[in-house]
Amino acid sequence: MKLAIGPLLYYWPRATVMDFYEAVAAGPADVVYLGEAVCSRRHELRAADWLQVAGRLRDAGKEVVLSSMALIESGSDVAALRRLAAQEAFAVEANDMGAVGLLHGRPFVAGPHLNIYNAATLLLLHGLGARRWVMPLEMGQAGLEELQSTRPEGMETEVFALGRMPLAFSARCFTARQRNLPKDDCRFSCIEHPDGLDMTTRDGKPFLVLNGIQTQSASVCNLAAEFEALRTAGADVLRISPQSRHAMEVVALFDDLRRGRATPEAASRSLLPLLPGPACDGYWHGRPGLEWQAGSAA
Amino acid sequence: MTQLESPFELVCPAGSLPALKGAVDNGADCVYLGFRDATNARNFAGLNFDDKAIAAGIAYAHARRRKVLLALNTYPQPGGEALWRGAIDRAASAGVDAVILADPGLMRYAAEFHPGLRLHLSVQGSATNVEAIEFYRREFGIARAVLPRVLSLAQVEQVVSNTAVEIEVFGFGSLCVMVEGRCALSSYAAGESPNTHGVCSPAGAVRWQQRPEGLEARLNGVLIDRYGPGEHASYPTLCKGRFEVAGETYYAIEEPASLNTLELLPTLMAMGVAAMKIEGRQRSPAYVAQVTRVWREAIDSARAGRFSAKPAWMAQLDAVAEGRQHTLGAYHRAWK
Numbered sequence: 001m002k003l004a005i006g007p008l009l010y011y012w013p014r015a016t017v018m019d020f021y022e023a024v025a026a027g028p029a030d031v032v033y034l035g036e037a038v039c040s041r042r043h044e045l046r047a048a049d050w051l052q053v054a055g056r057l058r059d060a061g062k063e064v065v066l067s068s069m070a071l072i073e074s075g076s077d078v079a080a081l082r083r084l085a086a087q088e089a090f091a092v093e094a095n096d097m098g099a100v101g102l103l104h105g106r107p108f109v110a111g112p113h114l115n116i117y118n119a120a121t122l123l124l125l126h127g128l129g130a131r132r133w134v135m136p137l138e139m140g141q142a143g144l145e146e147l148q149s150t151r152p153e154g155m156e157t158e159v160f161a162l163g164r165m166p167l168a169f170s171a172r173c174f175t176a177r178q179r180n181l182p183k184d185d186c187r188f189s190c191i192e193h194p195d196g197l198d199m200t201t202r203d204g205k206p207f208l209v210l211n212g213i214q215t216q217s218a219s220v221c222n223l224a225a226e227f228e229a230l231r232t233a234g235a236d237v238l239r240i241s242p243q244s245r246h247a248m249e250v251v252a253l254f255d256d257l258r259r260g261r262a263t264p265e266a267a268s269r270s271l272l273p274l275l276p277g278p279a280c281d282g283y284w285h286g287r288p289g290l291e292w293q294a295g296s297a298a
Numbered sequence: 299m300t301q302l303e304s305p306f307e308l309v310c311p312a313g314s315l316p317a318l319k320g321a322v323d324n325g326a327d328c329v330y331l332g333f334r335d336a337t338n339a340r341n342f343a344g345l346n347f348d349d350k351a352i353a354a355g356i357a358y359a360h361a362r363r364r365k366v367l368l369a370l371n372t373y374p375q376p377g378g379e380a381l382w383r384g385a386i387d388r389a390a391s392a393g394v395d396a397v398i399l400a401d402p403g404l405m406r407y408a409a410e411f412h413p414g415l416r417l418h419l420s421v422q423g424s425a426t427n428v429e430a431i432e433f434y435r436r437e438f439g440i441a442r443a444v445l446p447r448v449l450s451l452a453q454v455e456q457v458v459s460n461t462a463v464e465i466e467v468f469g470f471g472s473l474c475v476m477v478e479g480r481c482a483l484s485s486y487a488a489g490e491s492p493n494t495h496g497v498c499s500p501a502g503a504v505r506w507q508q509r510p511e512g513l514e515a516r517l518n519g520v521l522i523d524r525y526g527p528g529e530h531a532s533y534p535t536l537c538k539g540r541f542e543v544a545g546e547t548y549y550a551i552e553e554p555a556s557l558n559t560l561e562l563l564p565t566l567m568a569m570g571v572a573a574m575k576i577e578g579r580q581r582s583p584a585y586v587a588q589v590t591r592v593w594r595e596a597i598d599s600a601r602a603g604r605f606s607a608k609p610a611w612m613a614q615l616d617a618v619a620e621g622r623q624h625t626l627g628a629y630h631r632a633w634k
Binding site: 070071072073074075077078081082096097098099100101102113115117118119120121122123124125136137138139142143144146147165167168169170171172173174177178182183184197198199200201202203204205207208210215217282283287288289290 | 373374375376377378379400401402403404406407423424425426427428429430432433434436437448449450453456475476477479480481482483485486487488489491493494518520521522523524537540541542543544546547550551552628631632633634
């Protein structure tokens, strides 16, 4: 099973990003998704910088994929998407049907936000050039097994296995709103929140995380305990969505898991103190996403 | 203002046959409805249509030269494709004027087996830019796309002027703050979402409880809001609750308010938008009739070149708005 580092969903300072990908280059992950996938106002790294990081990672033996943004609205967003699709040095993860259209005929990765919920759509995307698909966040074991039974030849399956889940996208920037700033003058507030901005209920329970125009789960998806079920279902790639702390320890734990140096239960337990919030795995079990079943079984 | 020659359709919701009649009788050009099952993103108990009611609705609308659009706008779940494909077949044989679809696999099926059936891309299809819309046109020949409620006026104009696909926008009703088709908040909290079950913040998961701290509204146990004495309590749609961020309690995502773009109507018509959608298949026939009447009058006066957003229209719309408040949402750049 391959390990992938998902696109960096937060706005980290440039030096932090560079240091992070140096560590990734030296680490055991096989696939690295790069690029700004959330907000086009984030400019610590420009497109050329991302390409430079991509080259560095490829030299280190990693498969590099450039992720497109999930929400593409403005003319400049569309222009950036066209440039991304036109470059041929690296594969692209399409997170919007506009990207799929522009990549037509070339191999690409069908990202988690394309809404591939059934066999007919999976087959269609394969026909358009997708060589890997990422299961929607809402889907669980039962859905995955059903789709895998009709998976087209040559299509790899990737599952979001660890990290805060990107659950929704809006035109509104909730981080700017929290500071009473308009999105157009957000003063790059996201940079102060390396794992997003916590939003709790009025009785003090963590619920969601505001990350600019993206809304994430406050609980952190942790499917380490389901490793055997994932393998049985034919998952080829496990995605680790980077958080600001302990990212390389998390990758190392998944590496131990796939090499049989740790049991799924032990790896799952060891991950808990490394996560920025409580763990969850509800979607995998066909339950509300915020639930934590592995925890209750233990 | 010049008189407009291009057609501009008023598309109204019908959760029942009486609502359909209310829409048609008050001037809707099109009525949209759905089957009484998971193929429909407004799959509420006691609402929607079986084959017999659809036949009656189509007969009623067609006799008055109005159109009926059928929303099949959820995503077929793994292994469940037969239900959705069957719904396409049923819609085609009932004689609907178009089907409103979100799922690409289902579009391929409709295009292949019912080539004469007109396809509209549902708002749940999440097409927010011209490249996405052109993808659906090239692959499936869609005739119309409904835009998610996240674009500014300038962005709507840019889309309209760069595609031959007709563009439909939302004019009035509940404001979805997130890009439709890209929101799993409901299933995260309560296990069911628009994409998977055609519901958001499902009623079955809602609990109200009076406590010393106030009246609490919970969704599958998650506290969405708490109301003090005299405060107006809203349905606990999870993105319209009050939460705490950085020590402050407020509507962190959006206030309870309805989208109302009435004042933008002449602008939207002039930029070439083809249709205006009214939200609310879960609402009463009286709501549908009242909202349709106001919008019919407004569109007719805009077409005649003498539009102003009359206070009486706004008052009638506010009376049925969520929290009795309205917003221009993302059409107004400052909202973002």
